[in-house]
Amino acid sequence: MNNSFTEENYLKIIYHLSADLKGGEVSTNAVAEMAQTKAASVSDMLKKLSEKKLVNYQKYQGVTLTILGQTVALKVIRKHRLWEVFLLEKLHFTWDEVHIIAEELEHINSEKLVEKLDEFLGFPRFDPHGDPIPDQTGKLPATEYQNLNTLKVGQMGLLMGVSEHNPSFLKYLAKIGLTIGSQIQIIEVNEFDHSVSIKINGEIEHFLSFEASKNLLIMVN
Amino acid sequence: MNNSFTEENYLKIIYHLSADLKGGEVSTNAVAEMAQTKAASVSDMLKKLSEKKLVNYQKYQGVTLTILGQTVALKVIRKHRLWEVFLLEKLHFTWDEVHIIAEELEHINSEKLVEKLDEFLGFPRFDPHGDPIPDQTGKLPATEYQNLNTLKVGQMGLLMGVSEHNPSFLKYLAKIGLTIGSQIQIIEVNEFDHSVSIKINGEIEHFLSFEASKNLLIMVN
DNA sequence: ATAAAAATTTAGGCTTATCTAAAAAAATAT
DNA sequence: ATATTTTTTTAGATAAGCCTAAATTTTTAT
Numbered sequence: 001m002n003n004s005f006t007e008e009n010y011l012k013i014i015y016h017l018s019a020d021l022k023g024g025e026v027s028t029n030a031v032a033e034m035a036q037t038k039a040a041s042v043s044d045m046l047k048k049l050s051e052k053k054l055v056n057y058q059k060y061q062g063v064t065l066t067i068l069g070q071t072v073a074l075k076v077i078r079k080h081r082l083w084e085v086f087l088l089e090k091l092h093f094t095w096d097e098v099h100i101i102a103e104e105l106e107h108i109n110s111e112k113l114v115e116k117l118d119e120f121l122g123f124p125r126f127d128p129h130g131d132p133i134p135d136q137t138g139k140l141p142a143t144e145y146q147n148l149n150t151l152k153v154g155q156m157g158l159l160m161g162v163s164e165h166n167p168s169f170l171k172y173l174a175k176i177g178l179t180i181g182s183q184i185q186i187i188e189v190n191e192f193d194h195s196v197s198i199k200i201n202g203e204i205e206h207f208l209s210f211e212a213s214k215n216l217l218i219m220v221n
Numbered sequence: 222m223n224n225s226f227t228e229e230n231y232l233k234i235i236y237h238l239s240a241d242l243k244g245g246e247v248s249t250n251a252v253a254e255m256a257q258t259k260a261a262s263v264s265d266m267l268k269k270l271s272e273k274k275l276v277n278y279q280k281y282q283g284v285t286l287t288i289l290g291q292t293v294a295l296k297v298i299r300k301h302r303l304w305e306v307f308l309l310e311k312l313h314f315t316w317d318e319v320h321i322i323a324e325e326l327e328h329i330n331s332e333k334l335v336e337k338l339d340e341f342l343g344f345p346r347f348d349p350h351g352d353p354i355p356d357q358t359g360k361l362p363a364t365e366y367q368n369l370n371t372l373k374v375g376q377m378g379l380l381m382g383v384s385e386h387n388p389s390f391l392k393y394l395a396k397i398g399l400t401i402g403s404q405i406q407i408i409e410v411n412e413f414d415h416s417v418s419i420k421i422n423g424e425i426e427h428f429l430s431f432e433a434s435k436n437l438l439i440m441v442n
Numbered sequence: 443a444t445a446a447a448a449a450t451t452t453a454g455g456c457t458t459a460t461c462t463a464a465a466a467a468a469a470t471a472t
Numbered sequence: 473a474t475a476t477t478t479t480t481t482t483a484g485a486t487a488a489g490c491c492t493a494a495a496t497t498t499t500t501a502t
Contacts, residue, residue, distance in 0.1 A: 004488080004489090006488080006489065027449080027450090028449075028450055028451085029449065029450080037489090037491090038490075038491065038492085039449075039450060040450085040451075040452080040490085040491070040492080040493095041491075042450090043450065043451050043452080044488095044489075044490080045489080045490095047451095048488090048489095059450075059451065059497090060449080060451080060496090060497055087334075090341060091334070091337040091341055092337065093333075097333075100331075101331050101334055104329045104330065105326075105329060108322070108325045109325065110321075110322050110325075112314075112318075113308075113322055116312040116313065116314065117312065120312055225458080225459090227458080227459065248479080249479075249480055249481085250478095250479065250480080258459090258460075259461065259462085260479075260480060260481085261460085261461070261463095261480085261481075261482080262460055262461075263480090264480065264481050264482080265458095265459075265460085265481095265482095268481095269458095280467090280480075281467060281468065281480060281481080
């Protein structure tokens with residue numbers, strides 16, 4: 001019934017990679033890279049997860065999660081994101097520090113702990129990176145965001161999340177004062193390189209590369 | 222430099238057992254019983270901990286912690302007790318539920334997390350069971366408590382801790398309304414079986430067996 | 443269509459932490 | 473003081489998760 005720390009991590013990785021591929025088969029190498037391990041180790045594990053009915057796996061054909069595997073992955077993701085909210089809002093960690101610690105906390109086993117934590121945090125629907133928090137049953141809240149680069153001059157919206165989580169990007173956002181909930185207005189779009197000038201909360205004006213703007217998720221007003 | 226989850230548990234067990242013996246050597250069997258494992262496994266582990274300079278161990282002669290081993294054990298105990306405070310005060314778990322969950326949380330690795338948690342909780346000096354919380358350097362706050370059974374009729378004090386942590390005892394205390402900080406006054410001592418009648422917070426009168434009173438730690442007013 | 447390259451799996455080992463069974467040492471009883 | 477019992481250690485296995493090297497399958501390029 002219970003899955004190990006390691007098994008949970010593999011399921012989470014397959015979940016994320018498969019989501020990027022819109023549910024398609026994930027390759028052994030892709031999993032190996034994300035798990036920071038070797039392809040041979042992944043093969044072993046996929047065989048094991050397959051026996052436990054957590055993944056669909058045919059050798060040489062890549063892997064996807066079964067319904068059961070998805071449920072397990074979403075439970076881990078729920079815990080990860082709730083702990084991130086806790087670390088940011090209650091312990092005042094910074095945006096870029098929370099991920100690594102949540103990687104450990106997400107494996108603590110106690111249904112009751114998760115539900116009480118959720119309540120303590122006020123049933124948040126999104127984590128500090130703007131990612132949706134699955135509910136107890138694994139359902140994700142509906143999200144209808146646009147990437148910042150799709151907005152036109154003059155349009156406004158709230159920053160609801162980021163689709164790139166590397167610490168240096170997050171640090172950069174924090175430095176220029178962009179946090180979840182910030183209001184963003186497009187001042188100018190540069191046709192040449194698609195970079196944009198934006199106003200944050202009606203005050204500061206800032207310049208963002210196309211690369212950066214693609215990774216900001218906006219709820220248009 | 223880092224010690225495994227399992228190593229940390231052995232160190233904690235040796236710390237607690239050795240404290241009961243006022244620093245004396247702990248037997249292999251005692252460790253095995255508390256670790257819920259077999260003596261052979263303990264022998265293996267003691268050899269390993271000894272190589273890492275965490276314990277003093279001569280075969281057949283029992284084991285004690287080195288200074289280094291004590292430091293590691295106290296760091297784990299610090300985390301355990303801080304998490305217990307969090308679970309009780311912030312998430313409203315009951316007294317008897319916190320221990321099992323804290324057994325997992327105590328192994329989360331992040332110095333910064335521990336210090337921020339400590340701050341968030343208001344730098345508590347005692348956990349929900351009344352046990353002292355070591356500081357960052359492993360120092361324990363001074364405690365000068367008496368067991369309830371040593372008090373005379375009429376004496377009063379505050380309940381500061383318990384020296385017996387089994388869930389049924391804790392549940393019993395909760396049921397009769399005894400919590401950390403409760404004021405207790407001795408109304409009557411029965412010479413025959415050393416049972417006592419007490420008043421809790423000046424109100425309710427209650428009867429406690431000698432067995433129970435021995436395990437209540439009181440700060441006399 | 444076939445050869446070369448890339449991806450994946452298998453085979454065989456290693457480490458950590460566990461176990462059982464047997465051997466050895468220490469403690470206890472006669 | 474010696475025999476018996478208890479405690480502890482050693483020896484040899486096992487399971488999880490990882491590794492390298494070799495074999496196999498798939499993909500890509502000619």
